[in-house]
Amino acid sequence: MWRLRWNVLIHLSRLGMSYECFAPDKLQTEVIDHITGDKLNETRGKISRLKDFKIGDFCALTIPGGFGAAKNLSNFGNAFSKCEVDGDVARFIMEFHAASKPIG
Structure with a gap:
């Protein structure tokens, strides 16, 4: 990812x-590097807390996919068809949708 x-x-x-x-x-x-199979423990760059996000500061949203996103942004990795999206992630996406801003 x-x-x-x-x-x-x-x-x-x-x-x-x-x-x-x-x-x-x-x-x-x-978090796994699927090319080498190694576990990744490294944070790259500045990562802000999702709960501090302000919709007015941004014009678009992109969420890279993969199973890491499925396991960390929801409980899909364990719950599958009964999964729920993390509350902060759901709010984040819904704010972009309500503002008619691009989501990819």
Whole structure:
């Protein structure tokens, strides 16, 4: 997931766009580099708390996917069809939707 995230951020930078990364304020489930199989414990760059997010500061939302996102932004990794999205993540997405701002 971090490779996809960094690819997105690199391309936004090349377009002259600024960005900010957010995450829920909770422990992550295990994070794995699927190329090497190694567990990743490294945080790259500044990550802001999702509960501190303000919709007026942003024009679009992008959420890199993968099973890491499924396990850390919801309980899909364990609950599957009965999964629930993290409350802060749901609010984050719904605010972009209500403001008719692009989500990708």
